[in-house]
Amino acid sequence: MLVLAGLFLVGTRLPGILNPPTEASAPAATSASASATPTATPTPVPTSTAGPQLAGTFEWNQLRGGECISPYVSVWQQRFTVVDCASPHAAQVMSAGSLASDAAEPYPGQSAIAEDLNLLCQRPENFDSAILGAYPDVIWQASYPVTDAQWQAGQRNYYCFVSRSSSQPLVGSFAPPAFTG
Numbered sequence: 001m002l003v004l005a006g007l008f009l010v011g012t013r014l015p016g017i018l019n020p021p022t023e024a025s026a027p028a029a030t031s032a033s034a035s036a037t038p039t040a041t042p043t044p045v046p047t048s049t050a051g052p053q054l055a056g057t058f059e060w061n062q063l064r065g066g067e068c069i070s071p072y073v074s075v076w077q078q079r080f081t082v083v084d085c086a087s088p089h090a091a092q093v094m095s096a097g098s099l100a101s102d103a104a105e106p107y108p109g110q111s112a113i114a115e116d117l118n119l120l121c122q123r124p125e126n127f128d129s130a131i132l133g134a135y136p137d138v139i140w141q142a143s144y145p146v147t148d149a150q151w152q153a154g155q156r157n158y159y160c161f162v163s164r165s166s167s168q169p170l171v172g173s174f175a176p177p178a179f180t181g
Contacts, residue, residue, distance in 0.1 A: 052093070052175070053082050060143065063159055065096040066175035075143035075161050088169035094160045095126035095175070099144065107151035113158070117142040121160035124176070131174035137165045 052066030057079055067082045072090035083089050097120065099113060108116075121127060121142050131138050144158040145151045164170065 055082050055084055057081050060159070061155070061157065063093050063096055065093050065159075066173065067093045068170070068173065069093065069161070070169070072161075072163055075141045075159065085173035086171070088171050090167075090169060091161050091163040092170060092174060094128070094140070094162050095121065096157060096159045097126070099156045099158055101156075103154070107145070107148040110146050113144050113146075114142075117144060117158055117160070120158065126160060126176060128174045128176050131162060131170075134172075134174075135164055135168075135170065137168075138162050139165050 052064055052068075053062065058067075059079055060077060063080060063082075067080070068085040068087075068089040069080045069091040070083045070087075070089040071081065080093075085092070099108075099116070121140055127140070140160060140162050142158055142160050145155040162170070162174065
């Protein structure tokens with residue numbers, strides 16, 4: 001029994017005998033000039049403030065124009081997934097803009113806005129006609145405030161989208177330079 005007690009005592013002290021504490025691992029005296037342990041700085045996530053949004057998922061009112069979208073169901077989606085325009089995509093936001101800058105301006109009505117968008121979405125500065133040569137089945141659609149309540153709540157922006165009637169993908173960006181950053 002005495003032998004077992006001796007072995008136990010040696011076994012509990014063996015790590016300290018084989019690996020004596022060094023100055024770095026020994027408890028240090030507290031001082032006012034203790035050095036701080038360096039911490040890793042998180043890598044910033046890329047963001048953009050101009051031009052199209054970077055790849056990711058965005059609310060409809062966060063689109064800026066120039067974004068390539070996939071999947072695409074309709075201009076009335078609440079959220080859109082922005083993808084790299086170099087990869088095949090279902091649609092592109094060709095342009096985005098404001099229908100009125102004066103907050104006091106009355107709601108012009110859905111048909112008047114739709115008529116204006118016929119011109120706005122196809123102006124040369126908002127629409128790159130090169131897409132028509134590349135894809136003869138291209139169609140454009142726009143989202144805009146459709147009710148007086150939306151207009152009164154400050155929703156004055158429109159968004160012009162292009163996609164293909166065949167539902168085949170687009171490849172490349174066809175947004176005008178003003179919207180591609």
